[in-house]
Amino acid sequence: MSYDKDFYLSRNWRALRGSMLKHNPICAEPGCGQPSTQVDHILTRRLAPERELDRANLTCLCASHHARKSARFDGGFGNACKDEADLGCTADGVPRDPKSHWNSHNKDG
Numbered sequence: 001m002s003y004d005k006d007f008y009l010s011r012n013w014r015a016l017r018g019s020m021l022k023h024n025p026i027c028a029e030p031g032c033g034q035p036s037t038q039v040d041h042i043l044t045r046r047l048a049p050e051r052e053l054d055r056a057n058l059t060c061l062c063a064s065h066h067a068r069k070s071a072r073f074d075g076g077f078g079n080a081c082k083d084e085a086d087l088g089c090t091a092d093g094v095p096r097d098p099k100s101h102w103n104s105h106n107k108d109g
């Protein structure tokens with residue numbers, strides 16, 4: 001997964017991610033209302049690698065909705081999510097409890 005890891009560690013991504021979360025502090029999922037802690041690619045980097053730093057291709061989600069979307073598009077809770085989680089999802093002080101989400105969705109994945 002070095003392809004993902006290199007990207008999520010890149011300065012460009014981290015700067016863009018921080019900016020996105022600052023401007024979109026609430027989860028983009030309608031009716032959710034939770035603080036957004038994750039920046040998600042609408043078209044995954046696999047599908048549209050040229051748009052990986054395109055703001056129009058990014059959406060801010062809470063941990064729960066991001067986990068669901070990642071599971072749907074990536075086929076499971078894999079390294080991509082973990083890499084992103086390692087990069088300080090708690091930077092804005094929002095506590096995360098990924099295990100509770102992951103446990104409840106594991107059977108679907």
Ligand SMILES: [Zn+2]
Nearest residue numbers: 027032062065
């Ligand atoms: Zn949400």
